[in-house]
Amino acid sequence: CGVFGVRDPQQPAAHLTYLGLYALQHRGQESAGIAVSDGDKVLVDKDMGLVSTIFDTHRLQALPGGLAIGHVRYATTGASAWHNAQPVSRHAGDIFFALGHNGNLVNTTDLTTESGSDSDVVAALLAEALPRHGDDLIEAATEVLPRLRGAYSFVLMDETRLIGARDPHGFRPLFLGRLDTGGWVLASETPALDVVGAAVVREIEPGELVVIDDDGVRSVQFSAPEPRALCSFEFVYIARPDGQLAGIGVHAARRRMGVALAAQAPVEADMVMPIPDSSIPGAQGYAAASGIEYGDGLIKNRYIGRTFIAPNQQLRENAVRLKFNAIADNVAGKRLIVVEDSIVRATTLRATMKLLRDAGAAEIHLRVLSPPYRWSCYYGLDTSDRSKLVAATMTVDQIRDHLGADTLAYLELDGMMNAITPTPGGFCTACLTGRYPVP
Numbered sequence: 001c002g003v004f005g006v007r008d009p010q011q012p013a014a015h016l017t018y019l020g021l022y023a024l025q026h027r028g029q030e031s032a033g034i035a036v037s038d039g040d041k042v043l044v045d046k047d048m049g050l051v052s053t054i055f056d057t058h059r060l061q062a063l064p065g066g067l068a069i070g071h072v073r074y075a076t077t078g079a080s081a082w083h084n085a086q087p088v089s090r091h092a093g094d095i096f097f098a099l100g101h102n103g104n105l106v107n108t109t110d111l112t113t114e115s116g117s118d119s120d121v122v123a124a125l126l127a128e129a130l131p132r133h134g135d136d137l138i139e140a141a142t143e144v145l146p147r148l149r150g151a152y153s154f155v156l157m158d159e160t161r162l163i164g165a166r167d168p169h170g171f172r173p174l175f176l177g178r179l180d181t182g183g184w185v186l187a188s189e190t191p192a193l194d195v196v197g198a199a200v201v202r203e204i205e206p207g208e209l210v211v212i213d214d215d216g217v218r219s220v221q222f223s224a225p226e227p228r229a230l231c232s233f234e235f236v237y238i239a240r241p242d243g244q245l246a247g248i249g250v251h252a253a254r255r256r257m258g259v260a261l262a263a264q265a266p267v268e269a270d271m272v273m274p275i276p277d278s279s280i281p282g283a284q285g286y287a288a289a290s291g292i293e294y295g296d297g298l299i300k301n302r303y304i305g306r307t308f309i310a311p312n313q314q315l316r317e318n319a320v321r322l323k324f325n326a327i328a329d330n331v332a333g334k335r336l337i338v339v340e341d342s343i344v345r346a347t348t349l350r351a352t353m354k355l356l357r358d359a360g361a362a363e364i365h366l367r368v369l370s371p372p373y374r375w376s377c378y379y380g381l382d383t384s385d386r387s388k389l390v391a392a393t394m395t396v397d398q399i400r401d402h403l404g405a406d407t408l409a410y411l412e413l414d415g416m417m418n419a420i421t422p423t424p425g426g427f428c429t430a431c432l433t434g435r436y437p438v439p
């Protein structure tokens with residue numbers, strides 16, 4: 001999921017949030033929503049679908065005020081359905097609050113019997129805690145957040161305040177930005193700050209809650225720091241390449257993964273090509289390091305969402321056929337090195353390999369910029385069903401045959417982590433190693 005929040009009394013916050021969510025659309029395409037406040041009352045508008053299809057000028061004009069949060073959803077818990085769209089909101093005592101969540105909690109069943117998404121559970125816990133704290137949302141949040149286990153980057157608001165919080169491991173990113181007007185912005189990724197003209201101030205720290213009101217930004221450390229566990233897959237696949245995470249440029253990290261892969265798994269070929277778009281920097285790195293020409297073998301339909309993120313298998317399979325087409329002139333008769341960022345379910349990739357074969361590729365050497373994805377993620381990617389993970393059920397040779405490639409090599413973990421940063425530690429790699437930072 002992607003979250004965004006803005007507090008700027010001088011600008012229509014819903015419009016800024018629309019732009020921010022548009023820039024975060026890659027983080028979730030099932031539903032989107034915006035909550036606003038004009039200082040008096042909070043309004044929420046959300047729906048299934050893409051940001052651009054849900055919101056238009058009329059709909060945004062009906063959301064007045066200088067305070068807003070927004071959310072784009074990728075279902076990790078709870079069905080892909082309207083009632084699970086975010087922001088979630090609650091009336092409690094005298095206040096009305098709204099909440100957007102990126103991540104996935106692992107202990108919701110211990111916390112409440114309430115059903116629904118884990119974000120609903122958090123909203124319920126906050127509502128229940130408010131009376132104990134004189135209806136103060138900050139106090140309630142500092143009581144509730146330490147009870148949550150797992151991954152969360154929250155944007156939260158009541159009538160007058162914008163709040164951001166990040167879990168003590170820092171699984172998912174969350175940035176603080178500043179507008180020229182003096183307003184403040186929270187966003188999952190830096191490109192969403194760029195698009196509204198906000199300068200990056202800093203990341204919200206793991207275990208930190210920030211409160212933004214008329215007095216500026218106040219920071220509360222609600223939990224002692226735990227070992228850092230920023231999702232390494234953000235660098236491989238999730239985050240936009242034009243952003244930075246933990247001070248590391250995502251594009252440059254992906255390119256270094258390609259360089260490392262060329263050194264680890266060289267092969268003779270005529271052309272290095274990416275599976276567009278997220279593998280482009282990696283393929284460039286591979287080509288530069290190997291001295292083999294870089295070229296395009298596939299054109300991606302720009303108007304198709306990421307199939308990996310589609311909510312069920314049937315939709316994913318349908319979407320593949322719309323997604324790519326081979327550039328037959330450029331692949332026919334060639335020995336191809338095809339670079340892919342990761343192989344999760346392999347549905348899209350298998351169909352894509354067939355497209356390249358049908359277009360006349362002589363050889364296909366598949367090179368993957370990350371190790372085999374063998375373990376479920378419980379921190380915000382929908383891979384909880386291990387039987388769907390191709391690397392959990394097949395050996396590398398079996399995957400190669402299943403995909404119809406001539407050779408297949410995955411970048412080793414050390415190579416991938418070193419490409420992200422030479423400083424060891426601080427990242428979650430559970431889906432690749434089975435070492436879970438939070439049980």
Ligand code: SF4
Binds near residue numbers: 233234376377378381
């Ligand atoms: Fe990221 Fe994988 Fe960890 Fe999930 S398990 S947070 S995808 S590194």
